[in-house]
Amino acid sequence: MISRSVRLIAPSGYCHNQPAAQRGIERLRVAGHRVENEQVIGRRFQRFAGSDAERLADINQLAGLTPLPDVVLAVRGGYGASRLLESIDYIGLQRRLLNQPLALCGHSDFTAIQLALLAQIGLITFSAPMLAGNFGAATLSEFTLNHFWQAITSPTVNVSWQSETPDQGAWQGTLWGGNLAMICSLIGTPWMPQIEDGILVIEDVNEHPFRIERMLIQLQQCGILARQRAIVTGSFTSTALTEYDNGFDFSSVWQRLRDTTGLPVITALAFGHAADTVTLPLGASARLQVSQGQAHLQATGHPVLRG
Numbered sequence: 001m002i003s004r005s006v007r008l009i010a011p012s013g014y015c016h017n018q019p020a021a022q023r024g025i026e027r028l029r030v031a032g033h034r035v036e037n038e039q040v041i042g043r044r045f046q047r048f049a050g051s052d053a054e055r056l057a058d059i060n061q062l063a064g065l066t067p068l069p070d071v072v073l074a075v076r077g078g079y080g081a082s083r084l085l086e087s088i089d090y091i092g093l094q095r096r097l098l099n100q101p102l103a104l105c106g107h108s109d110f111t112a113i114q115l116a117l118l119a120q121i122g123l124i125t126f127s128a129p130m131l132a133g134n135f136g137a138a139t140l141s142e143f144t145l146n147h148f149w150q151a152i153t154s155p156t157v158n159v160s161w162q163s164e165t166p167d168q169g170a171w172q173g174t175l176w177g178g179n180l181a182m183i184c185s186l187i188g189t190p191w192m193p194q195i196e197d198g199i200l201v202i203e204d205v206n207e208h209p210f211r212i213e214r215m216l217i218q219l220q221q222c223g224i225l226a227r228q229r230a231i232v233t234g235s236f237t238s239t240a241l242t243e244y245d246n247g248f249d250f251s252s253v254w255q256r257l258r259d260t261t262g263l264p265v266i267t268a269l270a271f272g273h274a275a276d277t278v279t280l281p282l283g284a285s286a287r288l289q290v291s292q293g294q295a296h297l298q299a300t301g302h303p304v305l306r307g
């Protein structure tokens with residue numbers, strides 16, 4: 001594998017699992033990559049990975065870096081990115097990063113920054129594994145690792161999977177989305193991309209089906225879902241049903257979504273807060289095809305690292 005420069009950023013929560021972060025750095029270095037800015041891992045203010053000013057600097061400093069790193073990798077999610085959105089140097093980042101072979105990577109809370117960059121300057125970033133939770137996992141997922149490097153070094157991202165969806169067909173549009181709670185937090189703000197003909201990919205963690213449905217109803221009632229071509233659901237993990245739910249589960253949520261919006265809902269993509277997760281370019285052009293439960297998603301037009 002080609003040696004890459006990987007610059008760490010920590011715009012969200014404090015990395016409480018320091019050993020995982022160090023394990024992730026070691027794995028990257030053993031693979032021949034150069035890791036920069038690792039001091040952000042130990043930074044802490046209250047529950048955050050440093051003060052607002054420190055975490056904002058992680059993002060804004062990218063506008064002045066020469067040379068640019070190959071990969072900018074978020075350490076972890078948590079909470080904190082929302083506090084930074086008004087102060088990001090969008091113009092500076094547009095001048096330095098747009099149309100450059102750089103992969104800006106993360107997910108979870110980082111979705112807020114990714115969608116703000118897409119809305120403000122059209123920057124395509126990657127909903128991708130992060131340092132502590134993925135590269136530093138106790139057991140490294142080869143699926144996640146292989147798909148990550150393939151996605152950021154190839155002009156075409158291809159993902160195939162088996163879905164239990166009843167929907168069939170082909171749809172084209174702009175691929176976007178990420179963490180559903182963070183998407184909903186941007187409604188009514190300048191940081192929400194105005195995507196027409198979108199293929200919306202969603203995932204979340206620690207959210208019960210009724211909370212997921214409530215967020216989707218909000219997206220529907222404010223008109224965002226009416227502008228989409230299809231919805232793809234990823235991983236919805238770390239939640240438990242009870243007797244009270246009486247059969248109300250995620251499949252119930254997806255079916256109601258189909259019934260009330262008329263949109264195809266393609267389920268079961270390995271994407272999000274799980275060991276196995278694909279890497280997706282947010283803002284890329286995409287084509288989604290489904291036939292008899294076999295789904296295929298292809299994306300193009302995203303930044304590609306130089307060979």
